[in-house]
Amino acid sequence: FALDGWLSRIVSIVEVSPHDPFVQFAADTSGGAYVSLDRGEMWAPMQGLPRVNDFLFSTDYPWIAFAASPSGIYRTMDGGESWSRVAGYSTDRLDLDPKNSQSVYAVGPDGIYKSVDLGEKAMGTVWRDLSGSGYPEEAVFEVVLNGDAEPTLLMMTSNGIYRKKESDSEWTPPDRVTRQRGFSDVLPIGGKPLWIRSDDTHSGRLFRSVEIEMWRDRQPLLSVSEDGGKTWIPVLKELEPLSRWSSGEGDTINLTREDLRGMIAYFQKFPITDLRVDPKDSNRWYGQIEGGVAITEDSGETWRLSKEGLDIPRVHSLWVPRHASTLYVGTPAGLYLSEDQGESWQDTSLVLQDSGVIRSEIGGAGYLEAYWLGRYEGFIGDEEAQRTWWEN
Numbered sequence: 001f002a003l004d005g006w007l008s009r010i011v012s013i014v015e016v017s018p019h020d021p022f023v024q025f026a027a028d029t030s031g032g033a034y035v036s037l038d039r040g041e042m043w044a045p046m047q048g049l050p051r052v053n054d055f056l057f058s059t060d061y062p063w064i065a066f067a068a069s070p071s072g073i074y075r076t077m078d079g080g081e082s083w084s085r086v087a088g089y090s091t092d093r094l095d096l097d098p099k100n101s102q103s104v105y106a107v108g109p110d111g112i113y114k115s116v117d118l119g120e121k122a123m124g125t126v127w128r129d130l131s132g133s134g135y136p137e138e139a140v141f142e143v144v145l146n147g148d149a150e151p152t153l154l155m156m157t158s159n160g161i162y163r164k165k166e167s168d169s170e171w172t173p174p175d176r177v178t179r180q181r182g183f184s185d186v187l188p189i190g191g192k193p194l195w196i197r198s199d200d201t202h203s204g205r206l207f208r209s210v211e212i213e214m215w216r217d218r219q220p221l222l223s224v225s226e227d228g229g230k231t232w233i234p235v236l237k238e239l240e241p242l243s244r245w246s247s248g249e250g251d252t253i254n255l256t257r258e259d260l261r262g263m264i265a266y267f268q269k270f271p272i273t274d275l276r277v278d279p280k281d282s283n284r285w286y287g288q289i290e291g292g293v294a295i296t297e298d299s300g301e302t303w304r305l306s307k308e309g310l311d312i313p314r315v316h317s318l319w320v321p322r323h324a325s326t327l328y329v330g331t332p333a334g335l336y337l338s339e340d341q342g343e344s345w346q347d348t349s350l351v352l353q354d355s356g357v358i359r360s361e362i363g364g365a366g367y368l369e370a371y372w373l374g375r376y377e378g379f380i381g382d383e384e385a386q387r388t389w390w391e392n
Helices: 237-247 257-269 365-377
Strands: 011-016 024-028 033-036 054-057 065-069 072-076 084-087 093-097 100-108 111-115 127-129 140-144 152-157 160-165 192-198 206-214 217-225 274-278 281-289 292-296 304-306 317-319 327-331 334-338
Touching (some): 011 054, 011 317, 011 327, 011 334, 024 054, 054 093, 065 093, 100 140, 111 140, 140 192, 152 192, 237 257, 281 317
Antiparallel strands (some): 011 024, 024 033, 054 065, 065 072, 072 084, 100 111, 152 160, 192 206, 206 217, 274 281, 281 292, 292 304, 317 327
């Protein structure tokens, strides 16, 4: 062996059937997809799918589900036994129309799409492009389904958030942002748009991620809006003064060097890259950070770290299934779940190494686990990892 890093494939998605909690789909970051029929005790590969970004079960038909992928939208009519592509749109997320569960919304890097209601057999086979054309390449999209009677389409660019209804032919541009102090240009969102999402548990709440330049590095800054995108503050609410000061919006904000150091240290302590909301408590959020999961119980006012039970607290994915309250994270040691709102974590049998799918198939577990832990604790560095035993 010549090991040079984590060998496992990271589980990125877990979805649970609304008809039977024993039926679960999962996918990893390298293109594998898996199905369990016993509530995650055993897993088997699913064939016919590329890398999956999202799964969506039909709430009407237990045998129908959809998968979003960069190469298109896929559908199964037999509970995951086989899959076929029904649309060629690159897609990140899928949602059912809350007013018509026979119709599906798809959100991708190139726009928003909606399937035509054609009944069970043709469900999801014909789609309409709702977003049009002519928007900037940097644009990211979202469809808000928990607000008005008619869904609202959002398009975020570096200039702000554009809006339209399905029936509108044109996007409504954002209000112009003006600087209250200084003379430089105002960056309406502060950087490069990465994603924007609505909160299904709280009407009017949006989250966004923007890539900003900070300390000669580029990293995501997550913000929340409680008024449908009119105003934004960082999800780490302790950073709000810094955010307002740097944008030029605050004309009476004076930050000392100690203030700046404190906020920078707080940002470095909780470098959140992704976020999920607890389905039972809209004020409880989970943030994905490299060293575990950040938890807030007061909508971002205070945060704390959770990693108890994670054998290797390197969290690369964070997921809350639509039809379950269990929280999942993908780590180099496999898939972990929490059934107590992120307070503690339990390992699962889904450990993706080499051609193995479950823990009992991975082989050499003792050696590989020792290697992982050695890398994590610093006993094995980059130089040691490249050594070959027969040359020592």
